[in-house]
Amino acid sequence: MLTPVLEKVLILQDRDAHRRGLEAQIKAVPGEIALVDQKIAAEKAAIEAARTELKELETKKKLLETEIGSAEDKLGKYKTQQSQVRKNDEYQALGHEIEHTESAISELEGRELEVMYAIDEARKKFAAAEAVLKQNIAGHQARIAVLNERAVALKAELEGAAAAFQAARGGLEDLVLRVYDRLAARALPVCVPIHGGKCGGCHLKVSSEVESAARGKSADGKLAACDQCGRLVYWES
Numbered sequence: 001m002l003t004p005v006l007e008k009v010l011i012l013q014d015r016d017a018h019r020r021g022l023e024a025q026i027k028a029v030p031g032e033i034a035l036v037d038q039k040i041a042a043e044k045a046a047i048e049a050a051r052t053e054l055k056e057l058e059t060k061k062k063l064l065e066t067e068i069g070s071a072e073d074k075l076g077k078y079k080t081q082q083s084q085v086r087k088n089d090e091y092q093a094l095g096h097e098i099e100h101t102e103s104a105i106s107e108l109e110g111r112e113l114e115v116m117y118a119i120d121e122a123r124k125k126f127a128a129a130e131a132v133l134k135q136n137i138a139g140h141q142a143r144i145a146v147l148n149e150r151a152v153a154l155k156a157e158l159e160g161a162a163a164a165f166q167a168a169r170g171g172l173e174d175l176v177l178r179v180y181d182r183l184a185a186r187a188l189p190v191c192v193p194i195h196g197g198k199c200g201g202c203h204l205k206v207s208s209e210v211e212s213a214a215r216g217k218s219a220d221g222k223l224a225a226c227d228q229c230g231r232l233v234y235w236e237s
Ligand SMILES: [Zn+2]
Pocket: 199, 200, 201, 202, 203, 204, 226, 227, 228, 229, 230, 231
């Protein structure tokens, strides 16, 4: 039998559960935002990695250009020297150097061309990746905005829920509230029905005394509590 007191306790418990649910949701928001922040950081790191790859290729190209430039200087010097030497063996030796330098230059130019193709590819890939990543980042930022809005709405809802919880306490005697608070400090639910002779909270069998008290048959009209877990119990036929 559900006494008027237990009815009030059930209302209090309901509002308490609502209040706690909102609190848990509010508490979870910063963690959810942190997860999205991590995703943003990962996207940014991916953009940076692509940018670094491109920069490395450009550095490689510059080094090759410098190498080609100094090889060309060397070639020019050999050619000038060759035009000035009189001895045949010296002339031939310089001719050998010139040939050697020319083939080195053409090899360097081949490598430069490869790097230029790679830069072209990397640039295209970078632009495409950057577009996708920026779009992802925008999506993540929108998600954060939604989460922040949600937190504000939840806090407003919690204010109402907390007030409703307090209002429900108003209708109960201190002794009942003390029992409620002690049980609620552990976990909800505090007040449960008995089904098939078992407590709806711990699912263990209650004693026949508790059962008759829950049925409203005890003389003193005290609140019936499960003799296993201490939760307030009521009979639900
Ligand atoms: Zn129990």
